[in-house]
Amino acid sequence: MESDRTADETAQRALRRIQRLSLHLSHPSSPSNGLDLLYQSQCSGGRRPPVVNRAELTEFMRGPHREIQERLFEFFNARPELQTPVEISMAEHRELCMRQLTALVREAGVRPLKFVLEDPSLYFSILETAGGIDISLGIKMGVQYSLWGGSVMNLGTEKHKDKYFNKIDSLEYPGCFAMTELHHGSNVQGLQTTATFDPITDEFVINTPNDGAIKWWIGNAAVHGKFATVFARLILPLQGEGGAPADMGVHAFIVPIRDMDTHCTLPGIEIHDCGHKIGLNGVDNGALRFCSVRIPRDNLLNRFGDVSRDGKYTSSLPTINKRFAATLGELVGGRVGLAFSSVSVLKVATTIAVRYSLLRQQFGPPKQPEISILDYQSQQHKLMPMLASAYAFHFATRYLVDRYSEMKKSHDDEVVGDVHALSAGLKAYITSYTAKSLSVCREACGGHGYAAVNRFGILRNDHDIFQTFEGDNTVLLQQVAIDLLKQYKEKFRGGTLTVTWNYLRESMSAYLSQPNPVTVRWEGEDHLRDPNFQLDAFRYRTSRLLQSVAVRLRKHSKTLGGFGAWNRCLNHLLTLAESHIESVILARFIECVKSCPNKNTRDTLKLVCDLYALDRILNDIGTYRNVDYISPNKAKAINKLTEFLSFQVRLIARELVDAFDFPDLITRAPIGMQSEAYAQYTQYVGF
Template sequence: MVNRTEALRELLDGHWAELRRGSLDLLGKVEPVHDLPREEHRAWVLEQMRVLAEDGHPLTGFPVAQGGHGDVGGSVVSFEVLGFGDLSLMVKAGVQWGLFGGAVQALGTEEHHARYLPGIMSMELPGCFAMTETGHGSDVQHLRTTATYDPASGEFVVHTPDRDARKDYIGNAARDGRLAVVFAQLVTGGEQHGVHAVLVPIRDGDGNPLPGVTIEDCGPKAGLNGVDNGRLSFDHVRVPRANLLDRYGAVAPDGTYSSPVEGANRRFFTMLGTLVRGRISVAGAAGSATKKALALAIRYAEKRRQFTRPGTGDEVVVLDYLTHQRRLLPALAHSYALHFAQEELVHALHEAHGGEQDDRRQRELESRAAGLKAVSTWHATHTIQTCREACGGAGYLGENLIAGLKADTDVFTTFEGDNTVLLQLVAKGLLTSYRDHVGDLDPWGMVRFVADQAVGVVIERTAARAIIGRLVSGSSDALLDRGWQLRQFEDRERHVLEGLARRLRRASEDDAFDVFNAAQDHVLHAARAHVDRVVLEAFVAAVDRCADASARELLDRVCDLYALSTIEADRAWFLEHGRLTPQRSKAVSQAVNELCGGLRPDARELVDAFGIPEGWLAAPITA
């Protein structure tokens, strides 16, 4: 008979359970190191990269034709597991096999695959993903580096026109990279065709910069000092025409440009859409680091004692304090919720890679990836800080690991997309879908749409009256009604989005930017409400498919805590819009308190179910 912890772990492991456990076993073979000087840390990371390559870690997501396994979803899961270990190793693996190798795979042709992917997988060819520039980070479409085709020589001339156009924060650039995927404005025949990717050698076999290539070290960072981030500049560097990754845009020997994708904007977003795996991977890795911090903090909270209980003389275990439960257990519930949402997203990525994907579904995938990355990395930043504080001064010591997690994950909120910008992209996608459903209706169609909305609200509120009645009468079990919770999330999302659409509809061509800019708080709220609803639905689905009755009952309570703590965090909106009365708002907080107390005995089991290798949790506070 499977015990409850194992049942939880089986559910968490999900579709890629065998791969996940194999990756955990491999991670368990990596000997943890702490507080190495920067150069020693970089050398250790490179050595461990070669160990991972020898054990086949990078093969998962690459094409079968080049010796890989063709499992795109599995590649994200195996990367996610590395988040339990040294995060510099995880990030360098992401640069080499996710970004650099992924760009060659997604943007190149079979000729590029055959030529470069075997060396990328084996670490014989360390490389860089050179997109971000000093002057342009999120605004990729307006990068300033140029790749100008010279038909006389059959070469591209890659050039950095000014300081703001240098490639910045590039992983693998400062020390180990030999080849870079450089994103540049493609120019041929005097005409610019937008951003494309060109393979540019940056070092010779002895590790020296090649002629025309300037390489600088970014220097010490707040964290991730085992990753050799650098800056790249190019002074009219020439590369063969074959070095253009030309799946979506090709240049003939005479300079004629062609593309299977019509329109510069559509082509740009198609190319960037193929790289969505990196964003999904960051969300998963942030989740792993957060789980590790929670495991450390909860283990410590079960041991640490402070102040005596009146009448007994015994010191109290700090996790018995409601304030401490309030710190850690809602965050743990959110980590479970985000885990299941991440699993659904990885499935969607995997299915999209395996077949034809229409524009609408691709937009939905990219939007969900953007939203979950933003929410997951913000959750990591907040929760790891909370765990640090929950461990007091001990949490500030490097030997207890949480300080390192805090430093190493801080950048997650801005790489692979600044979180605020990503939520704007989510809102844009929601508005596009809203317009598709509403914007093209004729006047009579609009009347019918508004009428349908009104009828829907009446039906919804009628169905909820019995629950609301119990709430008014003081019964807290109504708050635990899953249908009521889902309706609150759905209603908030719909109301916020409709209000945003009405605000933006007032804009004219002359003031469109100002109207949109003035609604930014509304934009971000709409995106966050959408992501919260998606995450809750993923959690509910996971609870429903849990086969073990005891594990399902526990998860059901964790799901309640996620739902109600999310509502509590946005109580102002629910109160302002009449979804909660003041009395019901107080009842939500009381229910969160009761759920925290009820889950306190299960806290250790919930973090143990993550299956984190014990070697990577070895710290004095857990001994």
């Protein structure tokens, strides 16, 4: 009897679970019940969010190269053996990553190196697709084509292009980019590896003078690379004062590291594996030491500086600093690619978290059905501004790619300066934001976010290094601050400003004078959602930070010197740089909203843009309050409106993430599937 009762109870519990599961699957995204309708009527007077035409929104969001992306999605979808499993060893992952890249090039017929040079927008679209398949694949592709291939093509001359282009493009010459050293990363001018010219043999001799100069974290070096672009100090014997050696600064050299036939390490070269990493274990990072490695004089990548047969140095650029700036300037594409790819990671994570939050139901009013967790204000507060940011970053990085493409074609000095500032700032700001957001997404999905198959851990670990390579984010933000201070000086000298800074053409006094006491107190929704108010608020903050840090630097430099003053004001400078980049992002978003031809889609994007802008103002409301730019009641109105906009974005959240147009191959997480999420999740674990 007791056993029968236990069996009945077990069966009843199972039946209740099945009924609950059916409820989740059959009503995953409907407004939960009267709860959100009551909230809507209280907050909005019955207004509804824009009607979203998903197809039109997707079309507006799409880049110019969707066709090749879809072709690659189909290619990898048809090749399950090329898809990265959740559990895989480091060695297996590295070999799979190389097979993926080889298949992309030799079977799918994609030859990226031409696009690196001639059509960067197409190259970045391919890179985004590769990173969607596996972030390790995207990085390995970037090492081969943007770094190794790009350095040879952009820093070399025609003889290098003729010799290396086809074999780099076909993967016959897999290579590395050997810049970072154990002791030096961001400070490239401090690199210690040397390349000493030997006039007797007409060769350069590459040496690692001490352990601190070992090349470290070099992608493709541990297993697959056969060549490396090695950055080293060019030393010319007898060319300095009194016949001493002359140090001509950091130059780039092509150095073979493995035999083409046997794949054995070449004499004088020592290669070690950097080992298991937090993420990106499909990329074989290694360490390189050079001991009297001889290379022909022609292996100097000599676009900005050359050495003749008799050992004479020539350059079109007069100083070491100018040559160094020109060299690094040609490598800025890596930052563009990381900013662009980071937005894609943010979109994927947001898509998974939003879809799950619409699906998952929990608690609710007494004696009523459970409600979607995205109906909770706390969940909206976590995810809706993040979704708005993904849209904002999408348009900002599309603009960055367009400017970069223009730079590669025109080589115009103003465009070059604009791209350097944009790429440094956007890469730093977006990758930092995405890194934080990945953890928020994991937490927003509760225990199911902790399952590896639902991808947050993999995405978080693989993306984390985006904050460090191609320029440490803190260093890049300092570069932005330096440029801002230079432009600030130019403003008062009557000089011209590059596009990124052109809002400083406006009279600085317009932003720094006492705010209009009437405007400070305006609380109406029309005013708060006016793009002119939003952009003025962003720019006011940036201009005030710029003016105040300039004053502080002048003050502290009198007692601490230039370096000490900079260090004393460093946090202020980083805040300034982030504020400026937020202004640039918002300006681009507003422009894209205005340019949208379809009214429904334009209204949708306007809603998302307003949430992005007001959320950022609210995040720094203390700054605005401290300078009386926003009154206390206006701050409360901004807070209330931001909550309401988050609620309205929640009502169209499914359409907004669907408009990213990711196939299931890219999202992959069972809880982030467009349909039958729980069914796929239970099947994965064996039910």
